[in-house]
Amino acid sequence: MSNVRQISVFVENKPNKLAEAMKLLKNSKINIRAMALADTKDFGILRLIVNDTEKTVDILKDASYAVTVTEIVAISIPDSPGQLSRVLDILGEKGVNLEYLYAFIGKSDKSVSFVIRVDDNDNAYAALTEAGIIQLTENDIAEM
């Protein structure tokens, strides 16, 4: 298993709230490797993959943020048409349900990386491995 830990943070949908959270991370020299923000009318859920998960969680919890850590799948695929479609087909065939996904900067300009949040990590991992899709470890991402 190469499951990568993603930190999710509850951020109110009000001016400056995201900036406050980012300032905390900045002050502790946390480097964000991947991020996405899902928003609703009242609040946003900030999803982060960072170079130091434990430290980031401690910092945010100390500042009274609601934080949760979930394991996600991270993949690296060639930067060419049809690649993501292929991955989704593989997952679909195995009956893996996708909650959300987002792209982030990869190792080189010839590849692109994705965070995939699914309902069944084990099943997704097996399917992607069988199809030869490169899966990234937390270490891989930290060193990017």
Add this chain to the structure above:
Amino acid sequence: MEKYWNKEIECASREDMKKLQDERLVAQVKHVYENVKYYRDLMDEKGVKPEDIKGTDDLYKLPFLSKADLREAYPYGLLAKPLNECVRIQSTSGTTGKRVVAFYTQNDVDMWEDCCARAITAAGGTSDDVVQVAYGYGLFTGGAGLHGGSHKVGSLTLPMSSGNTDRQIQFMRDLGATILCCTPSYAAYIGETLHEMGLTPDDIQLKAGIFGAEPWTEEMRRSIEKSLGIKAYDIYGLTESSGPGVAFECSEQSGMHINEDNFIPEIIDPETGEVLPEGEVGELVFSSITKEAFPLLRYRTRDLCVLSRKKCSCGRTLIKMAKPMGRSDDMLIIRGVNVFPSQIETVLIEQGYSPNYLIEVDRVNNTDTLDVSVEMNPDQFSDKVKDMQKLERDLAEAMKTMLGINPKVHLVSPKSITRSEGKAVRVIDRRKLHD
């Protein structure tokens, strides 16, 4: 083994108590009629003479007194003793307008402190206890009342006043406080802070808490009891009738015994003023029959509650009042439906949320809106938007079931709603700005 501060009074037979009340009421009516012009005018206007009041059965003949009267008579208009016989002034918090000032003779202070001593004793307090008074000191009656009561009982009294929560906890630990007195919202905050400091109820020696001065729910009681490892007792009072100690809870924790040797309660229909039979919900009215300097007769408290003479397992025969359902002042009428903040609090605690919330009422396109901001519970936080939206929907649904109207629920960050060290502000009604 139930302990009483004044067993003779607290366990008196109904006949003896009524006889005492009759005598005291007759004397009190005479006292106010002779010494207070404001009363004399009110009674004359209603055509009632002191001779018409022969006992508690004639109470209904007397005129009511309301907060408006107190404001009109401010500051000396209801004073029934010369100022040089008074030894103390206390005042209301003035949250709902102009402050009310109350005067006390030494006998009044003694009576008040005696009532608080009964409350502390009913909560298990003795001279072996250390009583931490974290009500505000000063004009507010909370601090002074419990402080005096604790002295009477002979407990070691820690006059902390409210605020500086870290120091509250430090003193609580270092000096082995066994009974905490403060507002329920502050008790909840102290409990929260204790846990944040990595401490548990095992690290403190508290066994009981006496909490009052604002409405709180059974759910909040259980939550405070758990977080501090104590038994939590309710206490009721109002500055107008002395302060905390007008009524207090016993080990049964099912309503508060009214110190009816000093305060005669009635329940009336808030619309018509008609006296309602025992067991019916209405506005609580008090007559102070022993106060000398500031004796209020038939004072309308605005608190809605119910009285009961059902036999209590603690052995006290004093009549019991249920926890007030809210003040008629606190009651919000939203889209024609009566809503009490305490109902919303009940839902929140049942669903595992903190009792810190903010109710905002407004009027948009001639329709009332109800928005409730709720601190999310970090344990329920999920990275999936649909899970979070479900939490909001479930909460709104539970509130709708309780209130009968649809609120909008907004989850906000943990600890983002201002904590209170005294009386909490829970409601913002913006409709008043438009009217």
